[in-house]
Amino acid sequence: MQQTTITFWGGLNTIGGNIAEVAYGDARVIFDFGLVYDPGTSFIQNRQRRKNAYVSDLLKLGSIPPIDGIYAYSDIHTDYDYAKQPLPYEESDKQTAVWISHLHLDHMGAMDAIASDIPIYMSKQSKELFEHLQEIGEGLNRSREMEGIEYQTPVQVGEITVIPYQTDHDAYGSMAMLIKTPDLTILYSGDIRMHGQHPEYNQKLIQSMQDIPIDILLMEGTAFRPVQTEEDDDKSQAPVESEQEIAAYISEKLGNHTGLGIFNIYHRNIDRINNMIEAGQKANRQVILETATAYIADGLASHRTFSILLPKNKELHAWEKELMKNYSTVTSAEINQNPSSYFIQNSFDNLVDLLDLRVQNALYFHANGMPLGTFDPKFHSLLKYLEFFHIHYQPINVSGHATKEDILSMIDALNPALLIPWHSHYPELVKPNDPNQAVFLPKKTSYKLENGMLQEIYTG
Numbered sequence: 001m002q003q004t005t006i007t008f009w010g011g012l013n014t015i016g017g018n019i020a021e022v023a024y025g026d027a028r029v030i031f032d033f034g035l036v037y038d039p040g041t042s043f044i045q046n047r048q049r050r051k052n053a054y055v056s057d058l059l060k061l062g063s064i065p066p067i068d069g070i071y072a073y074s075d076i077h078t079d080y081d082y083a084k085q086p087l088p089y090e091e092s093d094k095q096t097a098v099w100i101s102h103l104h105l106d107h108m109g110a111m112d113a114i115a116s117d118i119p120i121y122m123s124k125q126s127k128e129l130f131e132h133l134q135e136i137g138e139g140l141n142r143s144r145e146m147e148g149i150e151y152q153t154p155v156q157v158g159e160i161t162v163i164p165y166q167t168d169h170d171a172y173g174s175m176a177m178l179i180k181t182p183d184l185t186i187l188y189s190g191d192i193r194m195h196g197q198h199p200e201y202n203q204k205l206i207q208s209m210q211d212i213p214i215d216i217l218l219m220e221g222t223a224f225r226p227v228q229t230e231e232d233d234d235k236s237q238a239p240v241e242s243e244q245e246i247a248a249y250i251s252e253k254l255g256n257h258t259g260l261g262i263f264n265i266y267h268r269n270i271d272r273i274n275n276m277i278e279a280g281q282k283a284n285r286q287v288i289l290e291t292a293t294a295y296i297a298d299g300l301a302s303h304r305t306f307s308i309l310l311p312k313n314k315e316l317h318a319w320e321k322e323l324m325k326n327y328s329t330v331t332s333a334e335i336n337q338n339p340s341s342y343f344i345q346n347s348f349d350n351l352v353d354l355l356d357l358r359v360q361n362a363l364y365f366h367a368n369g370m371p372l373g374t375f376d377p378k379f380h381s382l383l384k385y386l387e388f389f390h391i392h393y394q395p396i397n398v399s400g401h402a403t404k405e406d407i408l409s410m411i412d413a414l415n416p417a418l419l420i421p422w423h424s425h426y427p428e429l430v431k432p433n434d435p436n437q438a439v440f441l442p443k444k445t446s447y448k449l450e451n452g453m454l455q456e457i458y459t460g
C-alpha cells in the first residue's frame with residue numbers, strides 16, 4: 001500500500017533554510033530551497049571564481065542537503081568522494097517538483113543548485129520580482145527557468161496536488177501552500193505576518209481553510225524566543241508596530257526636522273518601497289532612490305514619484321540608462337544645496353557615498369535594510385560610521401514575522417490535527433492556546449502518519 005512520507009531536511013531550529021519533502025509513490029514535492037543566513041559563516045564569498053564547483057561546494061559545506069535525485073550528475077561528481085554524495089538526478093526515477101514560498105535568501109538562495117530539468121514553482125509575483133533581481137545583478141549564480149503560477153491554482157505532481165495561497169510577509173509575492181496527497185493534507189504557512197500592509201491576504205487564506213481538514217500544519221515560529229533575547233532585540237525595534245504605520249511616522253519625523261533624511265531598506269519588500277516614497281511625499285521632500293531599487297520600483301511599486309541618484313564614476317548598465325529616460329536624476333551637489341528638501345535611500349553597500357553629502361544633523365531611518373541586527377558585525381560598523389558624522393539613527397525595523405500572539409491565533413483558526421512549528425530557533429516555545437492541540441517537533445529524518453502522529457521510518 002502506498003503511503004505519504006514526509007522528510008525534513010533543514011530549518012527545524014534555524015531561521016530559514018527550511019526544506020521538507022512530501023512524497024507519494026514516485027512523485028514528490030520539495031518546498032523551499034534556501035540557505036541559512038549567517039554572516040559569520042558565509043565561506044564562499046567569491047562564488048564566481050568557483051562557479052563550476054558551486055553545487056558540490058555547497059554540499060561539502062553542508063549548506064544544502066544531500067537529497068537523492070535533485071542535483072545534476074555533472075554538478076556533484078568531483079575528483080574526490082565527499083561524505084554524503086547524493087544519487088544524481090539522471091539516475092533517479094522520482095518525479096520531483098520544487099516550490100518556493102517567497103524570495104528571501106533563506107527560502108530560495110540555493111534553488112539554482114537544483115538540476116535544470118526539475119521544475120521550480122513560485123507565485124507569478126515572485127517570478128516577476130526574480131526577473132527584476134536578475135536584471136540588476138541580484139539574481140542567483142546560475143540562471144534557470146522558473147514556473148510562475150497564479151494563487152489558488154492547483155498544480156499536479158503525480159498524485160500530489162499543490163495549491164498556493166497568497167500571504168502577507170515582507171517579500172513581494174509570498175505564499176503559503178496546501179499540499180494534498182491521497183491520504184494526507186499539509187499546509188505550509190511560509191513566512192507570514194498579520195501586521196503587514198495586507199493582513200487581508202492571510203484572512204483569506206484562513207477563510208479558504210475553514211472547510212479543509214488540515215492533517216499537518218507547518219507553521220513558522222520566528223517570534224518565539226526566550227525573554228532575555230527579546231530584550232536585546234528591543235534595542236533595534238521600531239517605534240511603530242505595523243507596516244501600515246511606517247509612512248505616517250516617518251513623514252512626521254521628517255516634517256519636524258531640518259537636515260537630510262536617509263533611509264535603508266530591503267527592496268524585496270515592495271510595500272516598504274511604497275511606504276518610503278509616501279513618507280517623503282507627505283513631508284514635501286523629494287524621494288531619491290538608488291538605481292537598483294528604482295528599477296524594481298519602476299516595475300512593481302504602486303508609487304512612482306521618485307528621482308534617481310546619479311551614480312558617480314561608474315559605467316551605467318543598459319537597464320540604468322533605460323530607467324533614466326523615464327525618471328529625473330539628482331546629483332549630490334544639487335542635494336547639498338538644500339539637504340532638508342530630500343529623503344534619500346542609502347544601502348549599506350553604498351554607505352561611503354554619504355561622504356559626498358552634507359549629512360550634519362541628518363536623520364537615518366534603518367527600516368530592515370542590511371545589516372539586519374547586532375548578530376552581523378557590519379551592524380556595529382554602521383552605527384560607528386553614523387556616530388562619527390553625527391547622523392541620528394532611528395531604527396524602524398518592523399518584522400516580517402507574526403508576533404507570538406498572532407501565530408497562536410492563526411493556529412487556532414486553522415485548527416490542524418497536528419502542528420509542527422519550525423523556522424524558529426526555539427520551536428519548543430510554541431505552546432498553542434488549545435491545550436489539546438497536538439504538537440510535534442521532528443528530527444531531520446523521514447516520517448509517515450500513523451494514528452494521527454508522525455512515526456519515524458527506519459531505513460536501516
Ligand SMILES: [Zn+2]
Nearest residue numbers: 016104106191
Ligand atoms: Zn524565512
Ligand SMILES: [Zn+2]
Nearest residue numbers: 104171191400
Ligand atoms: Zn521571509
